[in-house]
Amino acid sequence: MSDELYIGLMSGTSMDGIDAVLARIDDHGAEFLDHQNTPWPADLQKGLRNLATTGQVDIDQLGSLDSLAAEQFAKAAIQLLEKTGKQAADISAIGSHGQTIRHRPTAATPFTMQIANPSLITERTGITVVADFRRRDMAAGGEGAPLVPAFHAAVFGKMDEERVILNLGGIANITHLPADEANSTSGFDTGPANTLLDYWVRKNLGTNHDEDGQWAAGGSMNGELLNRLLTDAHFQLEPPKSTGPEYFSPDWIKQHLADYPDLAPRDVQATLTALTAVSIEQAISAQAPNCQRVITCGGGVNNGELMRQLAEQMAPIPVESSAIHGIDPAHVESLAFAWLARQTLHRHPGNLPSATGASHPVILGGIYPA
Ligand SMILES: Nc1ncnc2c1ncn2[C@@H]1O[C@H](COP(=O)(O)OP(=O)(O)O)[C@@H](O)[C@H]1O
Ligand SMILES: [Mg+2]
Incomplete structure (x- = not known):
């Protein structure tokens, strides 16, 4: 296998916490190396849940939760580095899903919104971050989901x-x-x-x-x-x-x-x-x-x-x-975002039009260089 190492960071709609995995990935698949689960602090979890479920959104609250969530994503990655004895320079990229706070693929003007400021994750970890995976698929006429x-x-x-x-x-x-x-x-x-x-x-x-x-x-x-x-x-x-x-x-x-x-x-x-x-x-x-x-x-x-x-x-x-x-059920989704980050860095598409309905395969996400 190649020596390309990736970190995947995932927090799903359950908002139970951030799943972080370290994996070795090449063209043939992903080898799981280690993981770290970082539960959301109670107040932050409450704020995110509130944002995701209420109709009224306060922009100041949205902005601060975007930064606070990113600090937790960065913390999850840093804890995983410490646990595994790896340095930032050993990691090709972090694939960060972010936290979905709204997903409206069938609205008159479709949109999907994931927060956890990727620039902040790059700055804190010193690792290139690939994030915002869903919106390019939606721009190509897809639902932005599922991406796995x-x-x-x-x-x-x-x-x-x-x-x-x-x-x-x-x-x-x-x-x-x-x-x-x-x-x-x-x-x-x-x-x-x-x-x-x-x-x-x-x-x-x-x-x-x-x-x-x-x-x-x-x-x-x-x-x-x-x-x-x-x-x-x-x-x-x-x-x-x-x-x-x-x-x-x-x-x-x-x-x-x-x-x-x-x-x-x-x-x-x-x-x-x-x-x-x-x-x-x-x-x-x-x-x-x-x-x-x-x-x-x-x-x-x-x-x-x-x-x-x-x-x-x-x-x-x-x-x-x-x-x-061969893969623990808790790690499949976070491994998928590590894998998707590699797809993007290698300029390979990550979406499947047969799953999302997009008009064509696209390279997903934005790259935030270290
Ligand atoms: N021991 C358990 N018993 C019952 N349900 C559980 C248990 N552990 C986890 N879950 C369920 O799994 C959910 C988290 O699953 P996860 O795959 O992380 O979802 P998401 O991707 O939405 O975050 C929890 O919210 C809970 O409903
Ligand atoms: Mg979860």
């Missing part, structure tokens, strides 16, 4: 088996890897994975997530409510499609629950967990009916009840953790 399918194809593609890679972050996205047609990899956001689950436990239990899905496991799913939630327009849309927590939002669930005033909170959690599992199964059977294996990654892999329901929905197709295929 090209990476999934590079590391999980297999010539004799049709696979789906399923990422369970705040939102769930799938990559469809056909067995023989290397160029027809596609992907899209199926809908919510954890975002509604996290919101509902935060509201009712005051915790960040439903540990192992145990709260949901003790509730009873309400079939009528589930069917109603499944009629949402996003689930019916043909891909390419992408979405975010500004769509599958607290207001979205509140509106639906208005007709179910007597439903116990725990039963709502059970129903939302079923919504994630069933909407994913429906998306896979509609778009990848010949799929032979589902490989899962993202924090949702730690939700035992969600994984149990997914396995039940998908049976007899096996649902496995990406760990079985």
Whole structure:
């Protein structure tokens, strides 16, 4: 393998923290070397959540969160350097996804917005930063998401088996890897994975997530409510499609629950967990009916009840953790942004028009030289 080292920095819509990975990357794939997880300080997390979910945005608050988030991204990279004994000069580039605060691919004037000032990350770390990956794809007519399918194809593609890679972050996205047609990899956001689950436990239990899905496991799913939630327009849309927590939002669930005033909170959690599992199964059977294996990654892999329901929905197709295929589920997304940074530095496209709907492949992002 080459000696090109990259750092990937990712914070997804769950806003649980920054995942940083160090990887050796070449034309054939990525070799994971080490990682560092940096949780958001509570006040900063609250500010970012507020920015991402309220309609009213204060520009002064936006500006300061852009800088504060960048300081945390830089800290994550520096901690990873210290942990691994690497110097800034050893790293070809950092791929920084930034923090998405709004994603509106279907608005009259589409836009997507990620913050965490890349100039500040370059200055603090002394490492070239590649950032702002999504907007070039959107400029080319794409949704700006999902951007991970090209990476999934590079590391999980297999010539004799049709696979789906399923990422369970705040939102769930799938990559469809056909067995023989290397160029027809596609992907899209199926809908919510954890975002509604996290919101509902935060509201009712005051915790960040439903540990192992145990709260949901003790509730009873309400079939009528589930069917109603499944009629949402996003689930019916043909891909390419992408979405975010500004769509599958607290207001979205509140509106639906208005007709179910007597439903116990725990039963709502059970129903939302079923919504994630069933909407994913429906998306896979509609778009990848010949799929032979589902490989899962993202924090949702730690939700035992969600994984149990997914396995039940998908049976007899096996649902496995990406760990079985060589990459810990927590590191797939951050590795993807390290890989995308290398694509950009080498002037290779990073988007797949079959996943984002862009009119052509484009080199993604901006380069902030050290
Ligand atoms: N032990 C666990 N039990 C249940 N859910 C978990 C657990 N660990 C992580 N999660 C879920 O995974 C989410 C984080 O997943 P992640 O892949 O980082 O998403 P994102 O890319 O949106 O940040 C958490 O918000 C939580 O919902
Ligand atoms: Mg996360």
